[in-house]
Amino acid sequence: MKPLKQYWNESYRRPGLKPVYDNWLDKYDDYLKEERDRIVDLGCGIGNNSLYLFEKGILPIACDISEEALKKLNEMIPSITTACFDMTVGLPFEKNSIKVIIADLSLHYFDEDTTIKVISEIHRVLMFDGLLLSRLNSVNEIRNKGEVEQTKEKYLLENEGIYRRFFDRQEINRFFSGNMWTLVHAEEYEMERYTRKKFLWEIAMKPSYVV
Structure with a gap:
């Protein structure tokens, strides 16, 4: 297995890369405009979102996690604050300090224990009325990945030397358990991604707290 830092640094060294976004965040526009600070783009890549x-x-x-990605992002948008870290070892933010976390296609590269840890960290740093906006690989995306190798986990596959996790509605419910999260929105759809079709889930979650 290739370390994720190495994989993404190599990927983002490709010439000609520029941030390109679709409009999936439009439906949350009022909420995002209301909360102009304390927003984190987690696993931002070169800065689409x-x-x-x-x-x-x-x-x-x-x-x-990739210095190469953040370097390209800063070249395009110098005024944005960047932070380079590995989310699997924790998020460098105080408890209940972040209003919105956007994790667009960045939470599906880990084994089960690591995925649970990352999601728990997101829950920790979100404010009580915070919001997680995330997109995840759909199980219907597996057929687009070419050569894959099955792991011990049903929906965790090896592809291009790294792990890739895939979700259906049951898996979303399993990782975002009801006593920790409240579902605001969930839909599965197909989109154009880097000139290819991609199947994904879009979810919006609010942290729940058991009293």
């Missing part, structure tokens, strides 16, 4: 927010006058904290 950060650019979307920037053009609306919102300056998120753009976070990624």
Whole structure:
């Protein structure tokens, strides 16, 4: 298995990369405009969603494991604050300090224990009325991945030297358990991604707290 940092640094060294966004965040526009600070773009890559927010006058904290990605992002949007860290070892934010976390196609690269840990960290740092906006690989995306190798986990596959996890509604419910999260929105759809079709789930979750 290739370390994720190495994989993404190599990927983002490709020439000619520029941030390109679709409009999946439009439906949350009122909420995002209301909360112009304390927004984190987690696993931001070269800044697709950060650019979307920037053009609306919102300056998120753009976070990624890849220095190469953040370098390209800063070249395009110098005024955005960036943070380079590995989300699997924790998020460098205080408890209940972040209003919105955007995790667009960045939470599905880990084994089960690590995925649970990352989701728990997101829950920790979100404010009580915070919001997680995320897109995840759908199980229907597996057929688009070419050569894959099955792991011990049903929906965790090896592809291109890294793990890739795939979700259906049951898996979403399993990882985002009812006593920790309240579902605001969930839908599965197909989109154009890097000139290819991609099947994914879009979810919006609010943290729940057991009293």
